[in-house]
Amino acid sequence: SYELTQPPSVSVSPGQTATITCSGDKLGDKYACWYQQKPGQSPVLVIYQDSKRPSGIPERFSGSNSGNTATLTISGTQAMDEADYYCQAWDSTFYVFGTGTKVTVL
Amino acid sequence: EVQLVESGGGLVKPGGSLRLSCAASGFTFSNAWMNWVRQAPGKGLEWVGRIKSKTDGGTTDYAAPVKGRFTISRDDSKNTLYLQVNSLKTEDTAVYYCTNQDCSSTSCYTGYFDYWGQGTLVTVSS
Numbered sequence: 756s757y758e759l760t761q762p763p764s765v766s767v768s769p770g771q772t773a774t775i776t777c778s779g780d781k782l783g784d785k786y787a788c789w790y791q792q793k794p795g796q797s798p799v800l801v802i803y804q805d806s807k808r809p810s811g812i813p814e815r816f817s818g819s820n821s822g823n824t825a826t827l828t829i830s831g832t833q834a835m836d837e838a839d840y841y842c843q844a845w846d847s848t849f850y851v852f853g854t855g856t857k858v859t860v861l
Numbered sequence: 862e863v864q865l866v867e868s869g870g871g872l873v874k875p876g877g878s879l880r881l882s883c884a885a886s887g888f889t890f891s892n893a894w895m896n897w898v899r900q901a902p903g904k905g906l907e908w909v910g911r912i913k914s915k916t917d918g919g920t921t922d923y924a925a926p927v928k929g930r931f932t933i934s935r936d937d938s939k940n941t942l943y944l945q946v947n948s949l950k951t952e953d954t955a956v957y958y959c960t961n962q963d964c965s966s967t968s969c970y971t972g973y974f975d976y977w978g979q980g981t982l983v984t985v986s987s
Binding site for chain 2: 756785786788790792797798799800803804809841843844845847848849850851852853854855
């Protein structure tokens with residue numbers, strides 16, 4: 756079965772850049788998306804189709820996908836960005852989530 | 862405003878059954894692919910299954926751990942999605958989320974979930 760691997764945690768200082776990776780075999784051949792989940796809340800889509808932002812998502816969230824790795828970048832990280840982040844991909848039948856990354860804003 | 866409201870969760874014994882519901886509004890339900898995603902306590906997200914729109918065949922697909930035990934159905938006249946869960950195991954304990962893929966956007970054909978409900982908790986324990 757297909758697997759997506761993320762680092763368990765990323766720490767970032769306020770105003771700095773947080774980079775979260777998502778690794779999977781030939782992931783660049785699929786579309787990747789990213790969800791943000793704050794404690795006690797449902798996930799929210801923050802990036803779709805590798806690099807597109809839904810309406811209402813701040814410009815500081817950006818994404819890319821190439822080779823075996825998709826990346827979510829949070830520029831100028833704010834305290835409100837502290838959350839769990841999950842990547843997700845689709846092989847036209849099955850949907851696979853990454854293992855999740857906890858972003859801590861120190 | 863898109864709303865997805867799940868209900869039907871609760872405490873059930875191993876081997877038992879439940880039917881979860883998801884009431885949808887704010888988008889054209891009949892034109893959407895609908896999914897169930899679950900999250901065990903303190904764990905990550907796990908896709909459970911999907912039902913396509915009737916226009917796209919109304920077919921279902923399931924993750925391996927639930928195939929043969931869980932059944933997804935939809936009632937487009939009531940804008941409601943269902944998940945029948947049978948032969949429950951302790952490892953099925955999770956919050957179950959309903960998610961939509963609005964085929965008027967690109968989500969159906971590029972594989973992302975537009976919106977999520979608030980979830981309903983299923984606890985399987987003796």
